[in-house]
Amino acid sequence: MSAIGKSLKRLEDKPLLLGQGRFAADYQFDRQLIMRVVRSPVAFGRILSIDAEDARAMPGVVAIWTAADVADIPLIDFRMTRIKGLEPYRQPVLARDYVRYVGEPVALVFAEDVYQAEDAADLVFCDIDEGVVHLDATAPPVEFMPETLPGVLSEPAVITKAYGELDQAFAKASHVVELEVAVGRHTGVPMETRGALAVHDPNTGVLTMYGAAKVPHYNRDAIGRMLGLEKGAIELSEGHVGGGFGIRGELYPEDVLVCAAALRLGRPVKWIEDRREHLLAANHSRDQVHRLRAAVDDRGFVLGLEDEFFTDQGAYVRTHGGTVSDLAAALLPGPYLIPAYRVNGHIRLTNKTPSGTYRAPGRYESTFARERLMDVIAHRLGLDAVEVRRVNLIPEDRMPYDRKIDALGTEVVYDAGKYHDLLDKTLAHVGYDQLRAEAADRRSKGEHVGIGVALFIEKSGLGPRDLVRARLLKDGSIEIITGVASIGQGVETIVAQICAEVLSVEIEQICVVHGQTSRIEVGLGAFASRVTVMTGSAAQIASRALRDKILAAAATLLRKDSAEDLTLVDGMVRLRDSNTTLQLREIADQTPDIIEAEGWFHADHMNYPYGVHVAKVHVDDQTWGVKIERYVVGYEVGRAINPVLVHGQIAGAAVQGIGGALLEEFVYDESGQPLATSFADYLMPTSNETCQIEMFLREDCPSPQNPLGVRGAGEGGLTAVGAAIGAAVDDALQSPGLVDCLPIGPSKLHAMVHQYSRNRD
Secondary structure, eight states, X not given: OOOTTOOOOOTXXXXXXXXXXXXXXXXXXXXXXXXXXXXOSSSSEEEEEEEOHHHHTSTTEEEEEOGGGGTTSOXXXXXXXXXXXXXXXXXXXXOOSEEOSTTOXXXXXXXXXXXXXXXXXXXXXXXXXEOOOOOOTTSOXXXXXXXXXXXXXXXXXXXXXXXXXXXXXXXTOSEEEEEEEEEEEEOOOOSSOXXXXXXXXXXXXXXXXXXXXXXXXXXXXXXXXXXXXOTTSEEEEOOOOSOOTTTTTXXXXXXXXHHHHHHHHSSOEEEEOXXXXXXXXXXXXXXXXXXXXXXXXXXXXXXXXXXXXXXEOXXXXXXXXXXXXXXXXXXXXXXXXXXXXXXXXXXXXXXXXXXOOOSSTTHHHHHHHHHHHHHHHHHHHTOOHHHHHHHHBXXXXXXXXXXXXXXXXXXXXXXXXXXXXXXXXXXXXXTHHHHHHHHHHHHHTTOOXXXXXXXXXXXXXXXXXXXXXXXXXXXXXXXXXXXXXXXXXXXXXXXXXXXXXXXXXXXXXXXXXXXXXXTOSOOOOSOTTOIIIIIHHHHHHHHHHHHHHHHHHHHHHTTOSOSTTEEEETTEEEETTSSXXXXXXXXXXXXXXXXXXXXXXXXXXXXXXXXXXXXXXEEOTTTOOEEEEEEEEEEEOSSOSSHHHHHHHHHHHHHHHHIIIIIOOOOBOXXXXXXXXXXXXXXXXXXXXXXXXXXXXXXXXXXXXXXXXXXXXXXXXXXXXHHHHHHHHHHHTTXXXXXXXXXXXXXXXXXXXXXXXXXXX
16 A cells, blocks of 8 residues: 555644634633733833733732743743853743833733733823834844943844855956845744643643644743743643744743743633734844855856845744854755855844744745845856856756855755756746747837846755654554644644555544643654654654564464565555454554654755746736746655645745745834734735745655655745746846846835936936
8 A cells, every 4th residue: 555645635634624623722721710911012112110000900910020030031042053152142931121122021920810901001191201213123232221231232143154265256257246135024824823722730730832833842841940840840832833934932921920820820821812913022043145256157156145134033032042153054055056155144133023033034035135146147148047047056966065154054965956957848848938038028018017036955854853653542542742843834634644554544544743842751842844854764764674573473373474475455454365354443452552663864964855936926016916827846855755735844844935025014103103903014925916926856866865765845835936036027127137126016126117217327
């Protein structure tokens, strides 16, 4: 029975379609309190006092906390960073001394119901001595907290990476091309906002937090450390999750506070944020400015590349530390040789919502910068943009390719790649020459139609390890237990397909348990496109071990000396060259001990998926709106466990990329007040603003770094969208190098066109 490679229906969908989904807000416990967060109304200032007397007198209010009540809870630590010096910039669970962004938690209200909590929260008055806000990450650093931390500036770190002889590259260059580009501030917007419910069982002493996502085991350990809980005294439980995209599930102040409240108030405590809170308080992302300088020969080959970029990290350094800047710096060279490279990535703090990761963190930004550079090089030298890319691509015979720099502490070594091959096949698939000819014909008739091409490198399968346990249950079904989290990407189905392939059972016979820290002691969660690579490989190893144990048990039942003559076929053990069979449930039932096995998978290096994006757009020269007429993603996935799920991942990601390219942006006024706090202001793509995403999925280059040969697919659909659309808009308006920032909203595009005309005149 073969399960891998088939577009099987998702196991996850049945309960959701039947209305049996159980999300964070669905959990209810007797005597539960509602937690409401009072947030800073100003972007920067010193806290003088917080008056909560009127709020305390409100009906149903049980308690109100300020920073003094949680002074013993340490700052929120980092989950992912090896960068030194970030510690002073960590966020407290409630603002101490200063507020640093609109929306920062300054007080908590605990009440009997949500209405009482909200009414009371409105009466909490924060007296804040407002200071001068700092909103430009490219401006010189300022003091972070002048009185509390004198001399500590708003630049926590500068990430520097380099290889090759850059000075020599510029010395022998025929051309030097300079470019400044920017990607605006936006983020993932899951359908389900954040939420948590914490329950302390006085009989067992265990505190359980429901509503976990993404990294339950890490958050369990972090909350336990912060609250001084013994190991085993806290568990996190994941239910259904309405989307993650990198931002949901990180450790935020509210996660810690709801647990602290359940312990100290002796009642279950629930917090569910509204959409405005989510847009104000959950991690933002992107917001980078790149200043590129390339040494180029007459063929358009980049001899050397220098980049100085600025990441607006917002008010504090949250759990990701410098991950976004680190990945941007490491993967900026992309799929190109670029013999010499030097980058300085400035992590800068401002008085905006803190930033973290969001699907393809650092790569969406750096891919836009690099691919825009390739287009400008082609224009300046009078060359074809695709040919310039071909000249620069790393040849297949140079694989594996050691970039001689690191990302997230591991060496960047591209595991395998057929970049030229995928580019050629993708262009042939879309009919590139005909597409360009049709666009030129329409332009000759007065339309503004253009084609853009962009290439990217992704990273996936972040280690270092993953554990899966597999168990044969008495009814003959298989239980798989993993510490991974399911945030909508199809974890249960993928893991079940891998297991089913080994055990020769239907995936409906397999139950995948995930996101429950009480069921397995190790789990790294779901991020960095790692689940199929890491958990999938561990699941295969565990399944093979379970298969061997099932066969051994069957051999005993059949009075065979060994299991060599037995095989698993169609959900039963069969004696080779015989009609003798044993059902799995018979084996489980007649074997005294539980038949179970585990599989560990370790990986020292990530693997690197790659792809090609092709965009065809139409620009309305009256409204300056950009309409996407066609969008194609050519993607090398190594091996597709479930092709339709890969397609779904890529298509969904591409639509998010379109949002970042054309619509989504967090804008602030001069006082640091956010101007996008609802869907009326923060515009997201709907079916009207996008098109059918065409998928050109390839399995020509399996990764040698895992037994399945797979590469992650969670992010590649997004990575090059901004770059491809930017190039297509340039082409549509016949204005090379026009688009130098995202998103390309109508007013911004109108301004860019007029500025471009003035510069050209």
